[in-house]
Amino acid sequence: MTILAGVFSRGSLAQIPDSICESLRKNISRDPNDRPIEFRDTHAFLIKVDIGAFDRPAHRVAPTGSIAILAGEPLLTCHGPTGVERDAHLAYLQSKWDEGDLQALRSASGTFCAAYYNAAKGIGYLVADRLGLRTLYYCVLDDFVYFATALRILEAIPEVPKVLDILAVAEATGFGYPFGGGTAYADIKMLMPCEVLALEQGVVTASRYFNWEAIEPIRCTQEEAMSKTYGLFVSAVRRRLRSDKTTFAYLSGGLDSRCVVAALRSEGARAYTFNFSLANTQDQAFALAYAEKSGTIHHELPTEPGPNWSAVMADTWRSWPGRHQQMPEHPSLAWTGEGGSVGLGHVYISPEIVAHLRSGDMDGAIDIYLRQQSKTILTRILEPELGAQLHGHLHARLLKELREIRCADPVRAFYIFLNLNGPRRHLVNHFDTIDQHRLEFQVPFYDSELLEYLTALPADPCLYHQFYVKWLALFDPAVRAVPWQTYPGHVPSPIPIPQDLPDQWRAPASADHRTRLEHELMTRSAAMLSCENFPSCVLRKVNLQAMRWACKLGLGNYSYALKAALAYYHYWNIAGGRYQLPPAVASGRQAKLGHLD
Known part of the structure; x- marks a missing residue:
């Protein structure tokens, strides 16, 4: 399943109006060829659309009478499921939810969200993955709980109030996204990482099935850490690849997508790779050079900055004749290097930030971070009283967020904040438009088992891609045989870079x-x-x-x-x-x- 939505009734006398169900039917997909599947009784309406990316749609009615629907795939690492397919994983989770057990989610390593309803017990669950990557929005209002995987669906329901949350939009324009589960609307929220919103006998509660800040630090040599990280990364790729022999992937001139493609090739997969950077740049040249070294079937389409990259890939992939040489088993699953630089490269944590955090000066660390990332609320464009009120808000709110992450090591708290916020917001547009571009992403760097281990490692040796670049020694030599584009100030590529090739930060659009x-x-x-x-x-x-x-x-x-x-x-x-x-x-x-x- 790709898109899901629905509504739960909170009261025994509150039946779901036909008008709400019709709004959900009308707006769940903008593709006229989609045929939604739905479930309805007097107290619940669930509807979903599937684009067929994972072979079988993940919806299930259990012998107990409960119903569960899933978007994405959980990729459980425990021994309970009867198979590797997501249907088996959903069946296992549903059996646990029938028993009121949410801890089975602890072993989920994938990108997914789910809705569960048990009429006999009067229970409904909304479930987020461990990073909150698969967006699920909800609104609790009077007698009903509305939910959907795309904000546009809730926007289209007349019964769901749309009240502009000025503070959330100020955060979005100044920081890049609203803090917490905020959205542009006061009454609509986004499920947080590891969050389960439960409706039981009319009462709505929120809980977390996993606590990132409770991860215990690991003491090991750097060689042991690199070996373990490599093993977890390869396992993350294998879990997603399964028995597929042909795939397609984004390939930039950086390291993240290169490592994903290298892992696919090491598993014997045939890989079609695509580059969409500006012409005559490091991004384009290094992607082509690595594709030639690693033996992928490569295609490049010079593209101006700023499009919906999911749509660009979808349009290019489906119109490219080369894919018919050997069609992938899952032609709607694209592999990406999303998350590598944040999770493994620690890209937004500088030594200056670390020094202030270690000395107990969190205020100073926040000031440096906001300055380095150019994050600020533009108060000059706001009504004067409002602008004055929002002066310093980003600092105060980030300070609050970091203090709520109770880690003995403040650097680890900063790292956890970055991993649990930016990545899920970065994928919002992908999932909001998935009914149009119709691509699912495979994102092994966002594997929860991998990130759990990385969170346990000391942060200092990982800064500025230090650990990352050493880790490359465990890959096929082709990974290091070609230069790569590096973040300014980070560990450079040891192979000289031609001076006439600009990086992505300096390459001008036409x-x-x-x-x-x-x-x-x-x-x-x-x-x-x-x-x-x-x-x-x-x-x-x-x-x-x-x-x-x-x-x-x-x-x-x-x-x-x-x-x-x-x-x-x-x-x-x-x-x-x-x-x-x-x-x-x-x-x-x-x-x-x-x-x-």
């Missing part, structure tokens, strides 16, 4: 592409600023007008500010002008919930 983007931004921002429904209680129009004119006349580049304003405006329109202010701002006004008449 002039035509930049012109198109600028024209689109000017058009959209003009429409926003001239709209009668402009959110003047949130955005400061006079500043935005000045910034737009500065861009238009070439006096300054404020495109980043206009893009941030458009994010507020987008959700403002969906919310119909309803909004929720941060508490301190709201207390100075007549009502916390506002509405523009």
Whole structure:
């Protein structure tokens, strides 16, 4: 199964209206060829769509009468399931859930989410994987619990209130994503990593079946750590590959996708590889060179920055004649190197951050992190009182998040925060548009067993890809025979890099592409600023007008500010002008919930 949605009733007298079921049917997929499968009784409605990526749709009615539906695959590592396929894993989990046992999820290493309903016991569960990668949104409102794997589905249900959460959008534009389980809407949340939302006899509770901060540190030599990490990585690839003989994968000029492809090739798999970088860059050249060394069937399509990369792969893969040489057993499963640089390369933790954390100066560490990653809320575009209130918010909120991760080692706490937040938010667009591009990802670097071990290792030897680059010695020599693109300041490739090849951070988009983007931004921002429904209680129009004119006349580049304003405006329109202010701002006004008449 690929997309799931539904609604639970919280009360014995509250029956689910036909209108809600019809909204879910209408909006679960935008592909007119999809034929949803559904289950309904007076207190539950579950609906799902499957694109066929994993052979068999994962939905099951147990002898007990309970029903379970699954998106993705759990990839259990325990001995209970009767087979390696996800149907067997779902059957095992469902049998445990029938007994009220959620701890079987502890052995799930894959990317998945699930919904479970037991009418006889009046129980419903919503389940997230250990990293929360497979998004599942929910809204608890009055007599009902609504849920869906794509935010657009809940947006389309009239009964689900859309109230703009200004603080969450400020975090999204300034930090990259809202903290915790927040979304752009006050009443819609995202399941957190390891979280189970349970409905029992009308009462909704949340619990975690695994605690990342409870992982005990490991003492071992670096050679032992590299060997164990390599073994876990290969196991993660094997669990996902199973008996497949042919695959296809993204291949960039960096290390993460290279290691994934190397592991596939070491398992004897035929690999079609694809590169979508700009022409004449390190990314393109090194991908091609490694493909030739490792023997993949390689295809490159120079692509301007910023598209939906899932859609680019889907369109290219399905139109490429070369795939018919030998069709993969699972032609809708694409392999990616997502997560390697964060989990193994510790890319966002610098020695300066570590030094401040080790000395007990968490405030200083946060300041450095926010500065190094250019994370800030643009208060100049906001209504003055609101902007003043949000000054320093990212620092305060990140401090709160880190303090809630109770690790003796503050560096490990920082590492856990990065792994449990950025990755799941980074995949949101992939899963929100999966009904259109119709590709599932295999992401072995996000294997929970692998990341659990990496979390137990000391962070210091892993900084700046130090451990990662040494770890490469365990792979086929072809991995190190070709230069790779490195993050600025990280351990460089030992093979010289041609000076005429820019990396991905310095390679400019084409002039035509930049012109198109600028024209689109000017058009959209003009429409926003001239709209009668402009959110003047949130955005400061006079500043935005000045910034737009500065861009238009070439006096300054404020495109980043206009893009941030458009994010507020987008959700403002969906919310119909309803909004929720941060508490301190709201207390100075007549009502916390506002509405523009």
